Amino acid sequence: MEDKNDLTEYGKGLRGWVIATAVMIGLALALVFFYAPLDANQGFLQKIFYIHVPLAIMSLCGFVFGGILAIGHLRTGDRRWDMRSYVAIHMALIFGIAGLLAGSIWAKASWGHWWVWSDPTLTSFLIVLLLFATYQPLRFSIEDPERQARYASVFAIVGGAFVPLNFIAVRLSQQYVHPRVLTLTGGNLPGSMRLTFFISLIAIVLLYATMWKFEMTAKETRMQLRRVKRQLLGDDSMRPLGRSAAPS
Amino acid sequence: MNAVFAIAPALPLHSAGKYVAGAYIVFAVMLIVYLGIMGVRLMRTQRELAEMKRQLDEAQAAEKQPDRDLEHV
Numbered sequence: 001m002e003d004k005n006d007l008t009e010y011g012k013g014l015r016g017w018v019i020a021t022a023v024m025i026g027l028a029l030a031l032v033f034f035y036a037p038l039d040a041n042q043g044f045l046q047k048i049f050y051i052h053v054p055l056a057i058m059s060l061c062g063f064v065f066g067g068i069l070a071i072g073h074l075r076t077g078d079r080r081w082d083m084r085s086y087v088a089i090h091m092a093l094i095f096g097i098a099g100l101l102a103g104s105i106w107a108k109a110s111w112g113h114w115w116v117w118s119d120p121t122l123t124s125f126l127i128v129l130l131l132f133a134t135y136q137p138l139r140f141s142i143e144d145p146e147r148q149a150r151y152a153s154v155f156a157i158v159g160g161a162f163v164p165l166n167f168i169a170v171r172l173s174q175q176y177v178h179p180r181v182l183t184l185t186g187g188n189l190p191g192s193m194r195l196t197f198f199i200s201l202i203a204i205v206l207l208y209a210t211m212w213k214f215e216m217t218a219k220e221t222r223m224q225l226r227r228v229k230r231q232l233l234g235d236d237s238m239r240p241l242g243r244s245a246a247p248s
Numbered sequence: 249m250n251a252v253f254a255i256a257p258a259l260p261l262h263s264a265g266k267y268v269a270g271a272y273i274v275f276a277v278m279l280i281v282y283l284g285i286m287g288v289r290l291m292r293t294q295r296e297l298a299e300m301k302r303q304l305d306e307a308q309a310a311e312k313q314p315d316r317d318l319e320h321v
Contacts, residue, residue, distance in 0.1 A: 051272060098275045106271060218289060232303065232307070
């Protein structure tokens with residue numbers, strides 16, 4: 001049944017998403033701290049794995065998702081696809097920074113250094129993050145909204161395609177400090193740890209989806225408000241939007 | 249509650265605990281900052297919406313006023 005209070009397309013079912021996310025995060029935290037056994041080598045420190053890895057995976061998938069949504073914009077010319085792509089990349093950046101910080105804390109505790117430049121996994125992730133950190137300045141540098149959306153979409157597609165290529169290159173590298181615990185053949189995680197990891201991953205994916213929907217709802221509401229304002233007060237009374245990195 | 253603590257790993261807060269807490273707190277803080285920013289923006293939008301509603305009501309009331317005056321004539 002539809003909620004009549006939902007004013008926007010993305011607001012539909014948002015409450016359900018929020019509840020599902022909160023439940024999954026609670027379940028994941030309970031499994032991490034009360035169910036998953038202590039790691040034989042790292043002990044309690046390994047608990048960072050359950051937040052660091054899902055955040056990094058979701059961030060990379062978010063960049064690819066942004067690229068896929070940008071294809072929709074270039075194919076149709078509909079600016080709503082650009083908005084979806086923009087929010088997907090914005091969210092992926094937030095998750096990426098959180099994952100990077102969590103990983104850095106883990107590295108300090110485990111390896112004695114906040115950062116190890118010689119590790120390809122760390123450095124490649126930083127390169128991807130820095131690449132997408134230029135997405136917003138690129139948008140801001142282009143004043144014309146149509147051109148801004150088009151150039152940003154091309155950037156998002158190229159950047160999104162770079163992510164899996166980068167991932168494969170890192171996987172093929174032989175010299176690394178980063179442990180490899182997840183592989184296509186199952187990896188070396190015991191069952192209880194694997195279950196905890198996948199529940200944590202689902203929780204982070206749900207959080208990403210909910211935050212994406214939430215931001216889309218907020219943006220759509222602001223656009224609707226602006227449209228109503230224009231209808232009611234006329235174009236002359238509207239303050240100019242000015243240059244912005246966000247789609248308008 | 250005691251049963252829950254019995255199966256939970258002991259929290260070694262003297263060494264690894266602070267790093268684990270740090271990693272989770274960083275994530276929680278980022279989430280709270282994001283929700284805070286979005287909340288402030290949402291409040292601003294709601295304020296603007298309330299202002300628009302007030303202006304709309306005033307405009308509708310002003311439109312009805314001449315009709316009522318005509319009825320009296």
